[in-house]
């Protein structure tokens with residue numbers, strides 16, 4: 001199948017060709033014909049699947065073939081959670097719509113109002129907005145939504161997670177009742193079901209199948225750390241072996257800042273991205289990353305969500321997210337557009353409940369990786385509860401070492417370079433046992449976990465493909 005199979009205007013097909021795309025991704029194959037036919041959609045697809053084009057192309061087609069919009073009154077509204085996503089969607093829209101006569105613009109928080117008022121003062125066919133800033137403009141009466149024919153809720157789950165539920169409801173309340181609505185979400189729960197029931201009419205559900213084409217292999221691993229200093233040394237170790245640019249997630253703006261500065265002091269070229277930065281500074285950082293002027297970007301979740309860097313080699317969580325869904329979004333920043341990717345979490349004993357929540361949510365047990373010379377001393381860390389040393393491969397010397405350690409009271413081989421393959425629940429209730437950290441023999445250098453398709457870590461509903469209702 002090619003894009004020519006869709007009922008798209010030649011000007012849009014030229015725009016797609018300018019982008020260099022010939023084959024639609026699965027979400028595009030399913031969603032575009034239904035959206036062009038005017039159906040409401042619930043599309044379960046996360047960033048990296050080509051979802052942006054899945055809603056932009058039908059939106060641009062509608063604008064292409066029908067009357068132009070009036071001033072301040074867009075005909076298509078795309079609501080998206082972050083500024084970066086909004087800017088990215090606009091950039092894609094400008095490429096697809098390059099040969100079409102469609103006026104597009106974005107209004108996002110953190111930018112001055114002047115240019116946005118100018119934008120809204122003119123004809124605008126397609127408006128991309130973050131909810132907070134759009135509410136501001138509605139209150140200033142600088143925008144009208146009573147001519148919206150097509151509403152797109154992009155990353156709807158994320159908008160709810162970010163507390164935009166009331167803003168979204170207010171905005172949708174200003175749109176005409178008779179309209180087409182497309183909801184895109186990576187995850188699904190009762191809140192989304194309720195929202196969909198309120199906002200969509202007779203929707204078709206489109207879910208992405210777990211195919212080679214749209215599920216890049218993302219290798220995941222957990223590295224256990226005793227304390228912050230150990231975490232930092234493990235971070236340096238994984239960054240040194242990244243083989244490309246890395247994105248490191250930390251929990252707070254302050255930690256992002258401190259970590260980026262520390263890495264810079266240590267001689268790495270590191271940038272930072274968080275919600276306290278002005279939009280221009282964020283854009284500069286992202287441009288520097290795209291131009292490969294920085295090797296490591298340290299970011300918070302909010303800032304990390306909208307990044308589109310095609311060849312990011314590694315994602316590192318130095319702190320785990322509090323919302324398990326965010327883990328899926330974070331690791332989705334690597335392995336984009338079919339490339340192989342690697343995601344690493346450096347986990348301390350305090351992060352144990354967060355790791356358990358992530359494993360429960362993703363229905364998987366992420367493999368534990370131990371690095372020679374950087375082994376954790378808390379060998380009975382609950383996160384190591386499944387550690388299964390590859391005994392049959394051990395050298396006699398290592399056997400002796402292990403026996404010695406058992407005599408010291410250890411019940412698991414966690415200090416040896418090993419990785420866990422998941423399994424039973426044994427050891428869960430045992431108290432941590434401390435042993436001195438010892439460098440391991442050289443032949444047991446770090447073992448990388450086997451590649452795991454991202455879809456294996458998605459909620460079950462994302463694994464099924466049900467284009468029909």
Ligand code: AMP
Pocket residue numbers: 021022023024025028046047048049050051052053308310336337
């Ligand atoms: P998205 O899920 O919209 O964030 O898209 C992820 C990446 O895939 C972006 O870099 C897109 O430009 C790219 N992309 C979108 N559609 C296609 C396609 N049909 N073929 C190849 N890459 C695509």
